[in-house]
């Protein structure tokens with residue numbers, strides 16, 4: 001019988017227990033830069049890629065490998081590669097897909113650094129990003145040309161919490177043979193199953209739910225079976241030699257090693273530990289979050305609330321369809337203005353003022369004055385970053401305590 005994902009994430013694959021030693025029930029932390037070889041022939045083989053022996057931890061490491069194995073089980077991907085952060089995952093992916101003169105299609109609703117990577121960093125290497133309305137299929141199609149290398153989106157977008165019609169976008173990407181790249185950091189495969197929607201590449205920031213409550217920074221790239229690599233000029237040589245493995249081969253053999261953003265074994269160990277409890281943490285956080293969202297929705301000082309599993313939420317039907325009823329930890333609440341937001345935040349005694357989410361601790365941020373502080377009013381409007389909106393990440397505390405803290409702070413405005 002095929003076990004449930006929560007069991008697989010605790011035990012791993014029987015066949016993949018090679019990293020356990022001395023019958024240790026936790027995977028050891030292999031904190032070493034380099035590995036020894038019995039003979040020079042063995043060493044030659046490892047360098048030629050003819051054996052799986054470890055040589056150097058920027059290339060592979062047993063603790064990191066085990067995390068990759070578990071994430072592969074979690075997502076159902078064909079290949080899994082861990083890196084030092086979510087941003088490193090996104091950078092590695094686009095540097096593997098794109099050359100100067102190529103373009104990427106996405107929306108303006110993006111994690112702050114991802115937006116900046118597209119708008120500032122990749123553009124300086126002549127990789128163009130075409131920002132568009134991903135709910136308008138004819139507009140997406142009008143941006144596609146022979147140099148388009150990917151359609152990219154977040155499920156849901158951070159911080160706007162928009163869920164696009166992924167099925168329709170995936171169908172267009174199939175028709176036009178463009179790789180579909182999805183950032184599933186917020187929900188993880190526990191809620192959104194990328195392999196059911198023709199996604200070619202999936203990215204996580206392990207820093208969020210996977211790390212087990214914000215213990216460490218990390219990222220991962222999941223690569224699914226795909227025939228689209230043959231249409232990417234940069235992957236032509238790899239496609240002729242390796243077929244469906246073309247993207248992974250180019251990424252792993254070249255880009256990943258040259259960029260050098262490898263995950264540290266200690267962080268991988270924390271993230272392996274995080275995976276063991278991810279199901280119970282998400283279930284409990286979502287129970288808390290729905291109760292908190294309902295409380296906020298009925299509060300006279302709160303103008304608007306967005307939460308994926310709140311029936312009044314604009315994208316509720318899409319959330320039900322794509323995230324299997326899961327809502328995640330993020331709630332957006334809109335107050336009168338920025339001043340009301342700051343007054344309310346400063347009165348909080350338990351909920352922390354901080355920039356992360358999926359932490360065990362509840363946490364709040366005013367995105368307009370922090371993550372997006374140096375964007376113009378016009379840009380913020382285009383990105384739907386509202387001066388009166390707070391992003392709340394609901395944690396694992398008792399729901400009564402979270403509501404008591406929010407309730408008292410809202411009374412102050």
Ligand SMILES: *Cc1c(COP(=O)(O)O)cnc(C)c1O
Nearest residue numbers: 085086087111158185205207218
């Ligand atoms: C946090 C986050 C990232 C970046 O991850 P880091 O681990 O901080 O580099 C990328 N995308 C989304 C949607 C995120 O929430």
